[in-house]
Amino acid sequence: MVLECKHVWNYVSEFLDNSLPTKTRELVQKHLENCEICSAILDSTRNVLILTADDRVFELPAGYTERLHARLAREIDAANRRPTQGQD
Numbered sequence: 503m504v505l506e507c508k509h510v511w512n513y514v515s516e517f518l519d520n521s522l523p524t525k526t527r528e529l530v531q532k533h534l535e536n537c538e539i540c541s542a543i544l545d546s547t548r549n550v551l552i553l554t555a556d557d558r559v560f561e562l563p564a565g566y567t568e569r570l571h572a573r574l575a576r577e578i579d580a581a582n583r584r585p586t587q588g589q590d
């Protein structure tokens with residue numbers, strides 16, 4: 503089973519919570535090692551959680567997910583337009 507980016511995004515909060523089943527966690531971890539986009543998402547989500555943890559509020563700001571996904575869609579689109587290197 504290969505995880506796609508959009509699957510990983512669904513797992514990000516559980517990944518940070520350590521609430522994923524070990525097998526899923528390993529798949530996500532593997533994907534993150536090979537995907538700059540998803541590891542950037544993980545980092546920014548973690549930063550948001552750290553910021554909000556001060557108030558013991560663990561919900562993301564309203565609209566955050568929508569904005570994040572819109573941004574991701576643009577970044578992935580841009581990445582797909584880039585000519586691939588080292589591949590023929």
Ligand SMILES: [Zn+2]
Nearest residue numbers: 507537539540
């Ligand atoms: Zn990815």
